[in-house]
Amino acid sequence: MLAPELAPADYAVIVAYLGVMTIAGVWSGRSNRSEEGFFLGGRGLPWWALLASIVATETSAVTFLSLPGKTYATDGSFAFLQLALGYVIGRVIVAKFLLPEYFRGRIFTAYEVLQERFGPGVRLLASSVFLITRNLSDGLRLFLAALLLQAALGIGFTPCVLVIAGVTTAYAMFGGVSAVVYNDFFQFVVYMLGAMVVLGMLLAQTPDGATGLVEFAASTGRLRVFDPSWSLTAPDITLWSGLIGGAVLTIATHGADQMMVQRYLCARSERSAALALVLSGPLVLLQFALFLVIGVGLAQFYATHQVAYEVAAGDRVFLTYLVQELPTGLRGLLIAAVMAVVMSTLSSSLNSSAGVVVNDLMGDKLRRRGAAATMVAARGLTLAFAALQSTVAIVAYEGSLKSDVIDAVLAIAGFSTGLLLGLYVLGMLVGRARPLVGMIAFGGGLAVTCAAVFLSPLSWPWYCLVGSSSTLGIGLLLTGGRGHPLEEA
Numbered sequence: 001m002l003a004p005e006l007a008p009a010d011y012a013v014i015v016a017y018l019g020v021m022t023i024a025g026v027w028s029g030r031s032n033r034s035e036e037g038f039f040l041g042g043r044g045l046p047w048w049a050l051l052a053s054i055v056a057t058e059t060s061a062v063t064f065l066s067l068p069g070k071t072y073a074t075d076g077s078f079a080f081l082q083l084a085l086g087y088v089i090g091r092v093i094v095a096k097f098l099l100p101e102y103f104r105g106r107i108f109t110a111y112e113v114l115q116e117r118f119g120p121g122v123r124l125l126a127s128s129v130f131l132i133t134r135n136l137s138d139g140l141r142l143f144l145a146a147l148l149l150q151a152a153l154g155i156g157f158t159p160c161v162l163v164i165a166g167v168t169t170a171y172a173m174f175g176g177v178s179a180v181v182y183n184d185f186f187q188f189v190v191y192m193l194g195a196m197v198v199l200g201m202l203l204a205q206t207p208d209g210a211t212g213l214v215e216f217a218a219s220t221g222r223l224r225v226f227d228p229s230w231s232l233t234a235p236d237i238t239l240w241s242g243l244i245g246g247a248v249l250t251i252a253t254h255g256a257d258q259m260m261v262q263r264y265l266c267a268r269s270e271r272s273a274a275l276a277l278v279l280s281g282p283l284v285l286l287q288f289a290l291f292l293v294i295g296v297g298l299a300q301f302y303a304t305h306q307v308a309y310e311v312a313a314g315d316r317v318f319l320t321y322l323v324q325e326l327p328t329g330l331r332g333l334l335i336a337a338v339m340a341v342v343m344s345t346l347s348s349s350l351n352s353s354a355g356v357v358v359n360d361l362m363g364d365k366l367r368r369r370g371a372a373a374t375m376v377a378a379r380g381l382t383l384a385f386a387a388l389q390s391t392v393a394i395v396a397y398e399g400s401l402k403s404d405v406i407d408a409v410l411a412i413a414g415f416s417t418g419l420l421l422g423l424y425v426l427g428m429l430v431g432r433a434r435p436l437v438g439m440i441a442f443g444g445g446l447a448v449t450c451a452a453v454f455l456s457p458l459s460w461p462w463y464c465l466v467g468s469s470s471t472l473g474i475g476l477l478l479t480g481g482r483g484h485p486l487e488e489a
Contacts, residue, residue, distance in 0.1 A: 006153065010332030017190070017336035018167045021343065024186065025171020025179035035367070035374045038176035039108060039355040045181055045266040050276035053184035054263055055283050056191075056344035058253070061145035064191060064341045067288065069314030071217075071295030076314075077224035079237050083461065084288045086246020088281035093247065094255040095274040098424065102261060103270040108359040110261035114420075117427030118438035125439060126423070127360035129416050130258055131353055135385060137413035138349040139392025143401075145342040146393055148316070152323050152335055157397050161390050164342055169386040172347045173379045177266060177355075180347045187340035194337035195290055197330065198322070202297030207304070213293075216300045233457040245461030250281075252417040252464050256424050259352040294318065346389070354381035411453055411463065418464035419445045422471025429472075430479050437478045445471030 032038045070080050101113050111130070115123035146160040153160065171179045206212045217223045227238045234241070254260045254277065267273035298317050312320040322334045358366060358378055366374055395401075419442050426433070426441060448470035452458050458466070 006332065006335075007328040009329045010335070013329060013332030014336050014339070017333075017339070018163070021183055021186070022167050022170050025175040025183045027175075028182045029171075029175025029177075029179040032176045032178065033375070034371050035108070035358065035378065037178075038375060038378050039262070039351065039358070041176070041178040041181065041266045043106075043266060044268050045178065047267060047272040047276040049181050049185045050263050050267055050273070051279050051283065052188040053181040053344075053348070054254075054260065054276060054280040055287065056184040056188040056341070057259065057263075057348040058284070058345075059191075059287065059341055060141050060345055061148060061338055061341045062141065064195075064291070064338065065148055065318050066315035067291040068295030068298055068318040069316070071222050071292045072299045072317050073314045074220075076222050076295065076299070078222070078289070078292050079225060079227055079242075080292065081225055081285065081288060082227070082237050082239050082242030083246040084242075084281075084285040086243045086248075086461075087250045087284055089243065090247040090250025091254055091277050091281040093251055095277050097428075098251070098255040099264060099270060099274055099277065101424075101428070102264055103273070107265065109356055110256060110258045111356070111360050114423060114427065114438070117432055118423070119435040121435040122423065122438035122442075123360060125442060126420055127356050129420065130356055133413035133416045134259065134349055134353055135388050136392060138346065139389040140396060140401075142342070142346060142389055143393035143396040145338075146397070148319055149335070149338060149342075151316075152319055152338070158394055161393050164339060164346065165386050165390045168343045168346045169350065169383060172350045172386075173382040176378075177262065177351050180351050181263070181266065183347065184344045187344045190333075190340045191337040192287070192290075194334045195294060198318075198326075198334065199290065199294050199297060201326070202294065202301055205305070206297065206300050213297060213300055216303075217296045220299070222296055222299070232459060232462055234459055237461060241459055241461040245459075245463075245465055248418070248421075248468060249414075249461065249464040252421040252468060256420040257417050258356055259348050262348075262352050262355060346386075349389070350382050350385050353385045354378050357381050411460070412450075415449050415453065415463040415467045416446075418467030419449065419471050421464070422468040422475065425468070425472050426475035426479075429476070430482060433475070433479050437475055440478060441471045441475035444474040 029038075034042075036042060067080065070076055071078065102110065107113065109127070111123045111126040114126050142161060142164070146157055146164065149160045149164075150157045171183060175183075203209045203213060206216075208215070214223075227234075227236065228240075229238050230240055231238060232241075264273035264277065267276065295318070298321055301321070302311055302317070307324070309320075309324055311317060319338075322338075323331060326334055355378075358374065358381065362377065366377055422445055423438055423442060426438070445467050449463065449467040452466045453463055
């Protein structure tokens with residue numbers, strides 16, 4: 001436990017927040033009576049809500065709490081922003097080249113496009129890869145987040161998981177994607193306001209305020225942003241791994257992953273979806289910058305203040321400050337903000353997973369049973385995936401899963417979107433191709449990427465580029481760069 005017991009006011013704030021999330025989520029999705037309403041919000045959600053949902057969904061609790069550690073460290077810097085610049089570039093490319101593919105017809109999932117290019121077998125493959133990697137990786141993210149909350153709240157691990165999963169499942173199951181998106185918007189506001197409050201407190205505790213903070217950062221070498229060196233194996237992010245690797249990573253995660261594509265399909269138009277997507281890049285950049293500035297503030301605070309408690313390591317120093325230094329009530333609000341980050345990712349994962357099963361695996365067989373049966377299946381699957389991810393988290397905790405195993409699983413889940421991106425680009429270049437081409441290209445790309453990740457010192461920002469380019473290259477070799485036009489049957 002990182003802090004003394006929370007005061008009743010802190011618990012009151014947390015309980016009130018969870019209650020508001022549940023009620024607001026169920027209310028916002030009260031009109032859901034159809035598959036399109038439950039999974040796509042009737043294709044009528046506003047761009048500003050989708051913008052916040054995109055950012056909140058991709059921001060994990062681990063990122064929220066550990067990113068300040070990158071500038072808190074003695075040799076820390078703002079180099080992480082180089083990756084965010086790549087994210088900005090990648091989103092523009094997705095909006096220009098991939099987004100139109102999803103608005104050519106009234107599709108429900110990203111993987112319907114692959115069926116058009118390679119047949120139902122490749123659509124099934126892509127859907128299965130998404131379901132396995134998404135639920136396994138998000139279960140582990142829930143495990144990591146619950147570990148942090150357990151330390152902050154001083155309660156058991158399993159109750160942490162059950163509270164977060166229970167509240168999130170309630171509004172995702174009854175409110176559908178509308179509840180998920182609007183709650184994401186509210187959760188984004190909560191955790192960003194919380195971060196700004198912390199920064200304000202740190203500035204108030206810093207001699208000369210913002211000027212003193214900048215002088216401290218400059219004198220300790222923390223203002224460094226760009227590293228122009230060229231290296232495929234550098235453990236730290238460089239300008240080129242950030243711009244190139246970050247761009248390709250974002251093209252994959254935001255262009256070939258159903259959890260993000262679902263948000264575009266919820267928009268009122270392609271233009272509205274593009275607006276939300278493109279603006280999310282600069283917003284993520286500003287968000288990362290805020291977290292990194294907080295890290296500098298934490299370094300300044302602990303360098304100039306004597307404290308009676310042990311200061312945690314860099315990746316947990318933010319949480320230590322939250323629970324030790326914030327006043328009663330505000331501490332509860334910031335812990336609620338951490339919960340907000342966890343719930344936004346979890347709710348999106350549950351709804352998109354249920355959507356993939358209903359649309360890609362069950363499809364017309366389920367629809368023939370009527371809208372009521374489809375809605376029962378959608379809600380039941382949401383609950384089932386919540387149980388699955390909670391089980392993954394609890395098993396990881398009870399089994400004392402080692403960090404290298406967790407890192408390996410998350411790495412595989414991360415670069416799998418790169419393999420799918422390779423298939424999307426292959427389909428765009430050759431039109432239609434035989435299903436076997438897509439499957440061999442995917443398998444070959446997986447083998448090449450696993451070798452690069454586990455048998456070489458390749459730096460992680462390049463993983464997605466290796467996966468997508470190897471899949472695309474194998475596919476082009478198999479087809480000779482030629483396929484069949486889309487209009488041919």
